[in-house]
Amino acid sequence: MFKDKFNEEMQNIKVTAERKAKLLDGIKVEQERGSSVNFKNFIEKRWFAAVAAVLVMVIVSVTVLNLPIFVGQDDMTAETGSENSSEVDTDEEIKFPTIAHQKGIPARVSYSQVYQLFSAIYQTENKKYSYKNDTSEGEMVWEESDDVIADGEALPGGMGGDTGSVKGDVNTTAKPTDNVEDFSTTNTQVEEVDEADIVKTDGKYIYILNKNACTVKIVSANKGKIKNLLTIFLSENDGVNQKYFYNAEMYLTSGRLVIVYEYYTNKSYTKAKIYDVSNPEKSVIVREVSQSGSYLSSRVIGDKLYMFTNEYIYAKPNENDKCSYVPCVSVDGDAPTPIDDSNIYMFDGEVNRSYLTAISVDTVTGNIIDSKTALGGGSQLYANTKSIYVTADRSSYSYAAEAGTPELLTKYEHATRIMRFAINSGKIAAVSEGVVAGSPLNQFSMDEYKNHFRIVTTRYDTYTTTNAVYILDENLKQVGAIENIAKDERVYSVRFMGDTGYFVTFRETDPLFAVDLKDPKNPKILSALKIPGFSNYLHPWDNGLLLGIGQEANEQGRIEGFKLSMFDVSNPENVSEKHKKAEAYIDTSIGTQHKAVLISKGKNLIAFPVKGAKYYVYGYSAENGFEQKAVLDAQSIEGMYYYTDCTRGIYIGDFLYVCNYNGIISYSLNDFKEVDNIVF
Amino acid sequence: MFIFSTVLSAEKDGIDSAYKADAALAFEKHCDTVFRLAFIRTGNKADADDVMSDVFLRLIRNIHKIKSEEHLKAWLIRATINCSNSFFKRQKRINYVRITEADEGYEMKENSVLPAVLNLPVHQKTVIHMHYFEGYSVEEIAALCGVATGTVKSRLARARDVLKNTLKGEIF
Numbered sequence: 001m002f003k004d005k006f007n008e009e010m011q012n013i014k015v016t017a018e019r020k021a022k023l024l025d026g027i028k029v030e031q032e033r034g035s036s037v038n039f040k041n042f043i044e045k046r047w048f049a050a051v052a053a054v055l056v057m058v059i060v061s062v063t064v065l066n067l068p069i070f071v072g073q074d075d076m077t078a079e080t081g082s083e084n085s086s087e088v089d090t091d092e093e094i095k096f097p098t099i100a101h102q103k104g105i106p107a108r109v110s111y112s113q114v115y116q117l118f119s120a121i122y123q124t125e126n127k128k129y130s131y132k133n134d135t136s137e138g139e140m141v142w143e144e145s146d147d148v149i150a151d152g153e154a155l156p157g158g159m160g161g162d163t164g165s166v167k168g169d170v171n172t173t174a175k176p177t178d179n180v181e182d183f184s185t186t187n188t189q190v191e192e193v194d195e196a197d198i199v200k201t202d203g204k205y206i207y208i209l210n211k212n213a214c215t216v217k218i219v220s221a222n223k224g225k226i227k228n229l230l231t232i233f234l235s236e237n238d239g240v241n242q243k244y245f246y247n248a249e250m251y252l253t254s255g256r257l258v259i260v261y262e263y264y265t266n267k268s269y270t271k272a273k274i275y276d277v278s279n280p281e282k283s284v285i286v287r288e289v290s291q292s293g294s295y296l297s298s299r300v301i302g303d304k305l306y307m308f309t310n311e312y313i314y315a316k317p318n319e320n321d322k323c324s325y326v327p328c329v330s331v332d333g334d335a336p337t338p339i340d341d342s343n344i345y346m347f348d349g350e351v352n353r354s355y356l357t358a359i360s361v362d363t364v365t366g367n368i369i370d371s372k373t374a375l376g377g378g379s380q381l382y383a384n385t386k387s388i389y390v391t392a393d394r395s396s397y398s399y400a401a402e403a404g405t406p407e408l409l410t411k412y413e414h415a416t417r418i419m420r421f422a423i424n425s426g427k428i429a430a431v432s433e434g435v436v437a438g439s440p441l442n443q444f445s446m447d448e449y450k451n452h453f454r455i456v457t458t459r460y461d462t463y464t465t466t467n468a469v470y471i472l473d474e475n476l477k478q479v480g481a482i483e484n485i486a487k488d489e490r491v492y493s494v495r496f497m498g499d500t501g502y503f504v505t506f507r508e509t510d511p512l513f514a515v516d517l518k519d520p521k522n523p524k525i526l527s528a529l530k531i532p533g534f535s536n537y538l539h540p541w542d543n544g545l546l547l548g549i550g551q552e553a554n555e556q557g558r559i560e561g562f563k564l565s566m567f568d569v570s571n572p573e574n575v576s577e578k579h580k581k582a583e584a585y586i587d588t589s590i591g592t593q594h595k596a597v598l599i600s601k602g603k604n605l606i607a608f609p610v611k612g613a614k615y616y617v618y619g620y621s622a623e624n625g626f627e628q629k630a631v632l633d634a635q636s637i638e639g640m641y642y643y644t645d646c647t648r649g650i651y652i653g654d655f656l657y658v659c660n661y662n663g664i665i666s667y668s669l670n671d672f673k674e675v676d677n678i679v680f
Numbered sequence: 681m682f683i684f685s686t687v688l689s690a691e692k693d694g695i696d697s698a699y700k701a702d703a704a705l706a707f708e709k710h711c712d713t714v715f716r717l718a719f720i721r722t723g724n725k726a727d728a729d730d731v732m733s734d735v736f737l738r739l740i741r742n743i744h745k746i747k748s749e750e751h752l753k754a755w756l757i758r759a760t761i762n763c764s765n766s767f768f769k770r771q772k773r774i775n776y777v778r779i780t781e782a783d784e785g786y787e788m789k790e791n792s793v794l795p796a797v798l799n800l801p802v803h804q805k806t807v808i809h810m811h812y813f814e815g816y817s818v819e820e821i822a823a824l825c826g827v828a829t830g831t832v833k834s835r836l837a838r839a840r841d842v843l844k845n846t847l848k849g850e851i852f
Contacts, residue, residue, distance in 0.1 A: 001850070002793060002851065005792075006797065007812065007813055009794045010716055010809070013715065014715060014716070015712060015732070020707075023711070023732075023736065024704060027703050030737070030740050031702075031740055031743075122700075125700065312705060314699055314702075315699055
């Protein structure tokens with residue numbers, strides 16, 4: 001079909017993340033300047049003279065002749081405007097709430113307080129952008145949160161301890177049952193904490209999510225033989241809402257298939273659809289749970305789903321409609337119910353127009369167990385079996401709650417707020433809060449080990465960047481730190497392995513830092529290995545070996561292709577690059593997509609998709625280093641493509657299945673000969 | 681599906697809604713939409729990037745005119761069309777040499793349909809993109825482009841004819 005192919009190819013046309021970040025910064029700066037016209041740009045236009053002449057005429061006609069020329073002017077022409085927003089004079093002061101907030105403890109906020117807060121912010125920002133104002137009355141006193149931990153089960157002190165330590169070899173951790181062969185699972189960060197992905201398997205069946213068509217294909221895999229069993233059509237695929245279907249991912253847990261996705265009707269919602277797949281050929285829907293906001297991330301721990309969304313309150317709050325200013329939850333398409341009064345929190349005394357909302361769902365019954373929401377939104381998420389940490393960039397659009405005035409946090413400092421939620425079989429408790437300088441790269445920048453939270457951040461100052469490691473205690477108070485590491489470089493990847501943390505920064509050469517975190521109060525850098533290139537992803541391979549996947553670069557820092565590195569970290573004080581394999585012509589973004597990599601020590605596999613419909617399989621041995629086992633090519637089969645961002649390799653028993661929504665090809669793991677294929 | 685004509689008329693009537701757009705958020709949400717349309721119209725990523733930054737600069741200056749989320753998207757699409765038009769005009773004035781043809785910036789696959797679409801005239805490929813990728817109906821495209829529905833239909837039909845010839849065997 002032309003449409004499918006065209007959509008597929010257009011999906012790949014997008015703004016790169018780096019460009020996006022750069023432009024976003026520019027937009028924010030430009031926005032700060034208000035809507036004043038960039039006069040220099042304006043006079044560069046050739047028709048400036050013509051416009052000026054017209055303007056003079058217009059002014060004359062409006063002032064002298066009093067002609068209603070501006071009525072019905074069409075804004076859609078979107079030409080460079082010379083509109084200067086004039087201040088609307090209002091004598092009435094906006095009543096911005098005074099907020100009492102005890103540092104370190106998330107404060108609880110009631111409906112009426114939230115309403116007044118959002119009304120005040122709405123008024124403030126509208127005044128700033130010269131909108132009509134209507135004022136609301138009312139002083140408010142913020143409740144001190146004395147019973148933050150409403151749920152006794154989730155205790156603040158009960159941090160994960162060692163349970164959430166870093167995962168070793170992910171793909172061998174799956175426990176084969178009686179007649180199910182050894183199979184691979186999604187490459188996740190923390191043991192026992194599942195992360196969503198687009199391909200899942202239980203050793204017998206393979207589930208493949210097609211984000212474009214909003215379908216899930218279920219196929220059976222029997223010794224390489226593939227059989228198409230069933231297609232689940234998600235109801236959003238009605239031809240109308242289809243294009244609003246975002247960020248779909250899924251989980252497979254104890255006979256349940258959970259599909260999480262974001263959709264947009266009049267505002268963004270995130271939905272979890274739970275299917276009973278204990279008999280995959282007769283899959284039935286158990287329940288669908290949706291919450292307002294755009295999808296941030298999710299985790300499955302045990303059989304409980306934790307789903308996080310960000311919601312931005314655009315509109316003026318309506319006192320009678322709580323869903324206009326409080327995040328809402330809905331089950332099976334029922335009328336949305338706002339999150340309970342007692343579950344709204346404010347972290348770190350900072351508020352802006354957004355919310356971070358977390359709900360937990362029992363995937364067996366489909367019931368919502370708990371829900372919590374926090375003012376201010378979130379960006380990165382780290383979870384282990386006892387705690388979930390969410391970071392949020394300290395935004396220059398946030399208000400300092402203590403100030404009691406509609407003042408923004410004008411002094412911009414690059415900092416990250418950390419929110420800690422304790423979790424226990426579905427119960428979520430807002431426990432503690434903290435702030436560190438800089439911002440983390442991704443979920444691997446964070447870790448919890450022996451009751452201490454560790455985070456690696458990069459701080460962007462005006463002319464330079466610096467990096468830092470912070471160690472915080474269970475109340476997120478800083479106990480130790482190393483700052484000002486690797487000036488002018490930024491963090492490319494991080495991995496914590498027990499007492500030692502490894503991270504890579506890059507400008508021209510790749511320093512792999514090993515940091516001793518045994519004593520949380522006195523962290524120290526053990527070694528810094530400088531080699532060309534950098535690693536985007538670090539993975540513990542074996543005892544004393546750390547696998548790095550990234551890019552090769554020359555001495556000047558120019559990137560020259562793809563690189564696999566094996567670091568010898570058996571002695572953290574003397575880390576060395578034991579083996580490396582550089583391939584100039586491999587173009588792949590898997591370094592930033594850890595879920596797309598198949599790594600198995602047991603099967604000796606390092607496999608990943610590469611642009612150009614290829615799937616590369618490597619092996620590693622301590623003697624010979626990396627060896628290329630196979631380059632699998634899907635192009636021989638008509639209608640079959642591998643796309644890097646939607647292709648996953650999995651193995652079941654002695655067979656490798658390379659899957660995407662176009663189809664599956666199975667190969668024997670012994671000789672990498674094709675066994676079977678299916679094109680959807 | 682929202683109807684653009686009502687959005688547009690609401691704007692003309694000056695209905696003051698509670699909605700307030702934020703350029704940064706709008707960028708995060710819609711930058712890919714704008715970029716893709718600009719890419720389709722200009723044919724390469726570098727020019728598309730130029731057009732995109734132009735569009736969002738215009739958005740910052742006109743942010744107070746945006747009345748709703750739907751209006752925002754419609755406005756951005758319209759602005760992308762306008763900005764790429766001024767880009768074409770600018771291009772006519774400047775004599776320039778394209779440095780390399782190979783630097784197309786997008787991944788070429790076998791059986792790729794994108795080159796065929798990019799070879800169409802600007803009006804036709806815009807309509808193809810908005811209909812097949814963005815999923816707009818003929819009426820909505822007409823409202824967005826400011827032309828009659830009949831024009832949109834004929835552009836679609838002509839584009840399909842050409843594509844059927846160049847991409848033999850594709851089903852539309």
